[in-house]
Amino acid sequence: MQEINLIREFPGYDIKQNQALSTYTNTRVGGPADWIFWPRNLDELSEVTRYARNQALPITVLGNASNLIITNQGLRGLVIFLTRLTEVSVNENTVTAAAGAAIIDTAQVACEHDLAGLEWAAGIPGSVGGAVYMNAGAYGGQVDDCLLEAVVLTPEGALKTYSKQALDFGYRHSAVQGTGEIIVSATFQLVPDAKVNIAERMEDFNDRRASKQPLEYPSCGSVFKRPEGYFAGKLIMDAGLQGFQVGGAQVSTKHAGFIVNKGQATGSDYVAVIKHVQAVVHEQFQVDLEPEVRILGE
Numbered sequence: 356m357q358e359i360n361l362i363r364e365f366p367g368y369d370i371k372q373n374q375a376l377s378t379y380t381n382t383r384v385g386g387p388a389d390w391i392f393w394p395r396n397l398d399e400l401s402e403v404t405r406y407a408r409n410q411a412l413p414i415t416v417l418g419n420a421s422n423l424i425i426t427n428q429g430l431r432g433l434v435i436f437l438t439r440l441t442e443v444s445v446n447e448n449t450v451t452a453a454a455g456a457a458i459i460d461t462a463q464v465a466c467e468h469d470l471a472g473l474e475w476a477a478g479i480p481g482s483v484g485g486a487v488y489m490n491a492g493a494y495g496g497q498v499d500d501c502l503l504e505a506v507v508l509t510p511e512g513a514l515k516t517y518s519k520q521a522l523d524f525g526y527r528h529s530a531v532q533g534t535g536e537i538i539v540s541a542t543f544q545l546v547p548d549a550k551v552n553i554a555e556r557m558e559d560f561n562d563r564r565a566s567k568q569p570l571e572y573p574s575c576g577s578v579f580k581r582p583e584g585y586f587a588g589k590l591i592m593d594a595g596l597q598g599f600q601v602g603g604a605q606v607s608t609k610h611a612g613f614i615v616n617k618g619q620a621t622g623s624d625y626v627a628v629i630k631h632v633q634a635v636v637h638e639q640f641q642v643d644l645e646p647e648v649r650i651l652g653e
């Protein structure tokens with residue numbers, strides 16, 4: 356069998372071989388990917404994914420890589436970053452954004468057009484695709500509240516539109532998870548309001564975020580889901596785990612729900628801190644903490 360060589364197969368496409376993923380993740384950790392591809396449009400995305408599937412090459416689709424930890428072994432097969440697909444357009448009270456657009460920029464465009472409903476997203480460093488996939492949310496708002504529909508590329512290569520209902524949103528859950536479908540765009544249904552009011556709410560959320568979260572260090576945001584009846588951060592704090600560190604990964608001293616990269620952290624350091632926190636919290640409070648972040652790689 357001929358060896359797969361995506362660079363030779365797709366000349367002129369932005370494809371790199373054997374690159375460290377730590378360069379691209381928000382935590383700044385992660386081993387190498389066999390192949391990384393940044394599609395510039397849907398045609399490129401369809402063409403390369405079709406080829407990869409025919410070659411049985413595993414595919415991992417990422418947005419801003421702000422909600423994941425990639426292990427030291429990295430990812431086999433093809434990693435696709437959608438961050439070049441960034442178009443955002445406004446039509447009456449709806450805003451449609453390509454999956455790679457930053458959700459922060461999308462909220463900003465909505466604000467500039469006097470459209471309210473995305474303020475909660477003003478400080479979330481993810482892409483629109485990642486936000487829909489995770490049903491991201493903050494400060495009482497989430498994707499579920501304002502999404503009208505999302506378009507996905509199915510593993511069979513067809514474009515399919517999901518209504519909000521069909522996406523079956525739950526807490527950090529959407530129906531796309533585990534299907535192999537790639538979210539390519541999302542449309543948000545918003546409501547008119549004066550941009551000065553919208554901007555004020557966004558600023559307030561961002562001020563609150565900056566005062567509570569360790570934004571000065573690389574991280575992946577809140578590591579654990581909120582266990583029913585508790586707050587993950589409070590349990591971790593009460594367990595005395597703030598400052599606990601393995602290698603360069605440390606339970607933040609500013610916000611116990613975050614694990615920050617203090618310098619040279621690796622994916623293994625992160626995984627070790629997560630396991631320790633889970634064990635200690637279980638031992639002390641009999642509560643199981645489930646990671647909200649995705650841990651990818653072997």
Ligand SMILES: Cc1cc2nc3c(=O)[nH]c(=O)nc-3n(C[C@H](O)[C@H](O)[C@H](O)COP(=O)(O)OP(=O)(O)OC[C@H]3O[C@@H](n4cnc5c(N)ncnc54)[C@H](O)[C@@H]3O)c2cc1C
Nearest residue numbers: 418419420421422481482484485486491492493538575576
């Ligand atoms: C400082 C900080 C603060 C944060 N605050 C919040 C917060 O307040 N609320 C919150 O909900 N989250 C928060 N997060 C987490 C994160 O930003 C969100 O979950 C965000 O929505 C993830 O988007 P992303 O593009 O970075 O996704 P990625 O991390 O790239 O991917 C996350 C998952 O989604 C999948 N995915 C991504 N894009 C697609 C796509 N187009 N199609 C199919 N699958 C896809 C990936 O395969 C992966 O499994 C925070 C993170 C940081 C670092």
